[in-house]
Amino acid sequence: MDNIVITGYGIKAPGALSKESFKRILEEGICTQSVLEGRGPNESSVIAGLIEDDFLHIKERNYKRYPRSTRLALAAANDAVEMANLSCDPYKVAVIMGTSAGAILEIEQYSTVALNLKKYPVQGVSLVDTHTLSATVAEHIGLRGPAFTITTGCTASLDTILLAKLLLESGQVEACIVGGTDSPLGQWSINGFSKTRSITSNVSIEQTGVPFSNEHHGFVLSEGAGVLVLEREENALKRGKSVYGRIQNVLSKNEGRPILKSDETGQEMLSLYKDTLGEALPCYVNSQALGLHTNDRIEGFIHKELFQHSIPITSIKGMMGHSFAAMGAIQIISSLISMEYGFIPPTIKTSGRGFEELPIVYKTIYQPVQAVSVTNHGNSGNNACILLTK
Incomplete structure (x- = not known):
């Protein structure tokens, strides 16, 4: 079987909206987390990973009515496709996106008016249809191939790569746009993980979300998106594309x-x-x-x-x-x-x-x-x- 390789990628994460900014954070070991005041139990503070940009307009299109997690995915997908210089038959490119929380922010926002027809938003039904994530990425880029949304929780973006690898190896598609996105920083998520004691409140940034430590407890909720372009290595090299890594x-x-x-x-x-x-x-x-x-x-x-x-x-x-x-x-x-x-x-x-x-x-x-x-x-x-x- 031909090797499956990565020819492009895009990232939108706290403090890292580009390859260059992400490299700096990784190389220098920079913490990009923030304090959310009054969002924890009894109006306590919690630590979170925030992205400042709203991405309401992407390539001169207005995405105001789309979930924040979808907007993050669109922005990351733009960067990935541009890096890969993707130029395949639009019917032969798959989009496979993963998410855990989906449009939880918007569902929480509109839950109080869901039973009021006049106040119910026109995009309300789409918010609870998680597959609109992948469909929107495909439409935005102009693709007509397979589109799948994977909702397997924290492993979802790795699971998108597994499915993409199978599609590429079987020859059903020429390229796959894959990855994951989540924007879970609403009260629903914060209360839920506070209830299970998975996040800690009223502590400093240095005191929580500490890997490999018995002295600290709790993880840091964060939002972000990561998108990759996968292709068969032989095809990528024939077209003179840069290869950034191989899916072994x-x-x-x-x-x-x-x-x-x-x-x-x-x-x-x-x-x-x-x-x-x-x-x-x-x-x-x-x-x-x-x-x-x-x-x-x-x-x-x-x-x-x-x-x-x-x-x-x-x-x-x-x-x-x-x-x-x-x-x-x-x-x-x-x-x-x-x-x-x-x-x-x-x-x-x-x-x-x-x-x-x-x-x-x-x-x-x-x-x-x-x-x-x-x-x-x-x-x-x-x-x-x-x-x-x-």
Whole structure:
């Protein structure tokens, strides 16, 4: 089978609206998180990853009535298509987008008027139809090929790559636009994760969303979008396109657990990770670790079982928080930048207390990077891993 490669990408994340700004954040280990005053329990403050731009107008079109998560995806897709210089038959390009929260901001906003016909917005039905995300990206770019929306939670953007790889290998399409987007910073999400004690209120930015630390608890809610263009390597090279990375392997499996539960032993994730890597070894692990004890402990467990703590491991979550379905694509883009410029980004905000055996990257390491593995997992959902090579 022909190799599947990445020929373009776009990112919209806190503090990172371009490849250049994202590279600077990664290389210098910059935290881009903010304080949301009065949004936590009893009007407490919470830490979040915010994007300042509203993206109401994209390429001179007004997208005011579209969900914020869709607007983020459109802006990222524009950058990805431009970087890839995509020029395929529009009927032979698939759009596969992932999301976890969908239009939750807008659903929350209009929930109080949903039973009032006069006040109900004309786009109300579309807000609850999550597939309008992929359909809108396809329409915006001018594509007529397959369009799918994946809603597998935090692994959704890796799952879009899995489906795209199958479509490309089978010859059904010539290119795929894939990725994830989420904008979950509404009261619904904040209250929900406060209820499950997954986020912490009334703390400083340095005290929460700390990967690999037994001294801190809670992750940082973030919004963002990451979009990639995938093609078969032979076709990309024939057209003289730049290739930023190769999808060596990508796998996804479901744990079959009840809602709000996950396999705390780490065995499910370990099995998936083994199957993803085979005999290959990454130069480093771009980890799911986000500051939740169960998730981070599983990351440490599988690292010891597979690598005996011999491979560097890092997490970018301390810089920009966790943006749900977008995070896998954002981790991939960070890995592509890492491979292109030859450095491993640091894990910031943590001293590694309780994870002393892990070879955590605390300061930027400059070295050639030929392969990176990315891990994603979420409660009562999928585990997903991908191995990227240069």
